[in-house]
Amino acid sequence: MAVEIERKFLVRGASWRDRVLSETRLLQGYLSADPGLTVRARIRGETAFLTLKGRTRGISRAEFEYPIPVADAETMLRDLAVSPLIEKTRFRVACGDHVWDLDVFAGENAGLVLAEIELESEDAPFERPDWLGEEVSDDPRYYNVNLASHPFGRW
Numbered sequence: 001m002a003v004e005i006e007r008k009f010l011v012r013g014a015s016w017r018d019r020v021l022s023e024t025r026l027l028q029g030y031l032s033a034d035p036g037l038t039v040r041a042r043i044r045g046e047t048a049f050l051t052l053k054g055r056t057r058g059i060s061r062a063e064f065e066y067p068i069p070v071a072d073a074e075t076m077l078r079d080l081a082v083s084p085l086i087e088k089t090r091f092r093v094a095c096g097d098h099v100w101d102l103d104v105f106a107g108e109n110a111g112l113v114l115a116e117i118e119l120e121s122e123d124a125p126f127e128r129p130d131w132l133g134e135e136v137s138d139d140p141r142y143y144n145v146n147l148a149s150h151p152f153g154r155w
Contacts, residue, residue: 004053004063005122008142010133011113016102021092026103029081030145038145041068041076044090048073059122059137082148084108096127108151114142 028042040051048070054062077085087107093100098117105112114136117126136142141150 002063002065003060005060005119005124006137007059007117007119007135008137009115009135011102011115011131012133013131016091016093016100016115016129016131019094021094021099023092024090026088026090027077027085028144029077029083029085030148031076031080031082033082033145033149040145041073041081043070043073043077046070050076059119084148084151086144086148095129098126100129105147105152108153109147110153112147112152 024045026042026044028040030038030040032039036055038053040053042049042051048068049065050068050073051063051065053064084107086105086109088103088105088109091102091104093102093115101116101118103112103114103116105114115132119126140146141155
């Protein structure tokens with residue numbers, strides 16, 4: 001089984017921009033927001049994916065992702081997804097032995113910048129860069145599925 005082990009943090013400042021490896025625009029929406037099973041359609045650049053995620057236990061959960069045609073993802077986002085859609089630019093940022101995903105949100109979640117790191121185990125060590133702010137791994141407000149129904153801009 002595929003397992004995602006992820007920690008999530010708020011981001012302070014912009015010193016991370018000096019270490020950007022790549023940048024990709026993402027548009028995603030949730031077809032199911034059940035805590036036991038979320039189903040997401042995502043367009044990442046010129047590709048699209050359907051992702052199923054199980055219930056979060058600690059900072060781990062089952063995750064399965066499958067490529068789908070972009071036209072199918074566009075239809076799912078338009079006709080089936082919870083509104084508003086999640087709009088963000090993802091920056092891959094090098095730090096120590098890891099590469100972080102920094103998401104700069106737009107649209108209804110503009111102003112929010114989150115950093116995520118995927119780990120091999122829940123207690124795996126990692127370097128904490130100076131731009132890393134408060135950990136929000138356990139705060140459901142920052143789950144993308146919840147940002148779709150309760151956007152940051154409305155807090």
